[in-house]
Amino acid sequence: MEEQNHIASAFDRDLEAVQAQIMKMGGLVEDAIRLAAKSLETRDEPLAEQVRAADTAIDVLEAEINEKAARIIALRAPTAVDLRMILSVMKISGNLERIGDYAKNMAKRTSVLSQMPPVNDSTGAIRRMARLAEEMLKDALDAYIRRDADLAADIIARDEELDQMYNALFREFLTFMMEDPRNITACMHLHFIAKNVERMGDHCTSMAEQVTYLVTGAHPDEARPKADQTSLNPRG
Amino acid sequence: MEEQNHIASAFDRDLEAVQAQIMKMGGLVEDAIRLAAKSLETRDEPLAEQVRAADTAIDVLEAEINEKAARIIALRAPTAVDLRMILSVMKISGNLERIGDYAKNMAKRTSVLSQMPPVNDSTGAIRRMARLAEEMLKDALDAYIRRDADLAADIIARDEELDQMYNALFREFLTFMMEDPRNITACMHLHFIAKNVERMGDHCTSMAEQVTYLVTGAHPDEARPKADQTSLNPRG
Numbered sequence: 001m002e003e004q005n006h007i008a009s010a011f012d013r014d015l016e017a018v019q020a021q022i023m024k025m026g027g028l029v030e031d032a033i034r035l036a037a038k039s040l041e042t043r044d045e046p047l048a049e050q051v052r053a054a055d056t057a058i059d060v061l062e063a064e065i066n067e068k069a070a071r072i073i074a075l076r077a078p079t080a081v082d083l084r085m086i087l088s089v090m091k092i093s094g095n096l097e098r099i100g101d102y103a104k105n106m107a108k109r110t111s112v113l114s115q116m117p118p119v120n121d122s123t124g125a126i127r128r129m130a131r132l133a134e135e136m137l138k139d140a141l142d143a144y145i146r147r148d149a150d151l152a153a154d155i156i157a158r159d160e161e162l163d164q165m166y167n168a169l170f171r172e173f174l175t176f177m178m179e180d181p182r183n184i185t186a187c188m189h190l191h192f193i194a195k196n197v198e199r200m201g202d203h204c205t206s207m208a209e210q211v212t213y214l215v216t217g218a219h220p221d222e223a224r225p226k227a228d229q230t231s232l233n234p235r236g
Numbered sequence: 237m238e239e240q241n242h243i244a245s246a247f248d249r250d251l252e253a254v255q256a257q258i259m260k261m262g263g264l265v266e267d268a269i270r271l272a273a274k275s276l277e278t279r280d281e282p283l284a285e286q287v288r289a290a291d292t293a294i295d296v297l298e299a300e301i302n303e304k305a306a307r308i309i310a311l312r313a314p315t316a317v318d319l320r321m322i323l324s325v326m327k328i329s330g331n332l333e334r335i336g337d338y339a340k341n342m343a344k345r346t347s348v349l350s351q352m353p354p355v356n357d358s359t360g361a362i363r364r365m366a367r368l369a370e371e372m373l374k375d376a377l378d379a380y381i382r383r384d385a386d387l388a389a390d391i392i393a394r395d396e397e398l399d400q401m402y403n404a405l406f407r408e409f410l411t412f413m414m415e416d417p418r419n420i421t422a423c424m425h426l427h428f429i430a431k432n433v434e435r436m437g438d439h440c441t442s443m444a445e446q447v448t449y450l451v452t453g454a455h456p457d458e459a460r461p462k463a464d465q466t467s468l469n470p471r472g
Contacts, residue, residue, distance in 0.1 A: 067323070070309055070322075073310045074309050074310065074313040075313070077311070079310075083306060087303070087306055090302070170424075174424065177413060177420050181413070188406075188424075
């Protein structure tokens, strides 16, 4: 503790470096969401293949970020707020990796769906859902870097909109399937994709909750037991 | 490095303590899988509610394990193999948390499906899938504790069986829906659940891959770029 200022600034530089990697990873994931939705709508298989291939780079970045964060913890032995910040790096890289996976899974279905007749404007509706998810992600990354609790609260609110879009689409798929059984297989795949986009929103919400936690020290979800929050305080 | 033996044994004690928590978490997740499948098959809503409630305990354990692992890294500054072992604790707790989430999501659908006519033996088929996933999980935890690469390889092979069960069930759902449109809504939910169980298997595979990595130092998936593996070696 004698070298508090020196240690703090070295820690801050380390944290900034690993946060820069988070932003790079976030940019790749934003691209993956947008291009996966585009490949689905335009039935562009080479583009879908590009999205699937790009997921490897996202996974590699996650591994690098986690190792870098572990090295920072080992080197700087941060406590309290600093430890909370470096652990949030690991959490957020995990969220980004999962969103990237969903985009990859979406792109995987492009080739299957390209061989089936289109189901109304379903892929357009999914693209609109994906655009909302992409904006939520962009804002979640901004909120994270700027430690902006207001923006984080806004993202959490927007997730309900995405859920409603998903629910509306789910009911539409049921209708299309009942109207014409030839739609069933395509709708099963489309439903799967819509659910994946809805889950992207859940991960953006989880990122926003991390931001709230960093800024206020409290999780937005008050229903959670306090044990896992207070235990971040240094013991003894 | 002068105190290598002293440091190593203190680290080993810390690692053992956090691994014991992993086993406790694993036990809760095994229960969640089994009881979620049972609640679905027997239409037991109170049991489903119990599974949903138990997920909070799993989430709390994950947070505790990750914080404990971070403290061990901060305190012991492990490198090379030790760092790899402590990072695997975080990876595996993440896999367990996700499997627990899938079980919770499964239990959430019990109340919806209880209000619909049963679709053949679908919930029985899902219970059989869930039993396979539960056995994979149990073995993945054993393989992890015993650092058993052979058992890990066996788990990875069994995941194909689970994938095949899912694919067969997917085709069955398509048939049921085409035969009778009144099955469509229930089949949409059942498909969702089957997919979640299939994903549990993916996470057991990921755990088994972590074991292989701990034992051999190489990821089973040779297609992955080497960068994220070799970077675990201490630099300088």
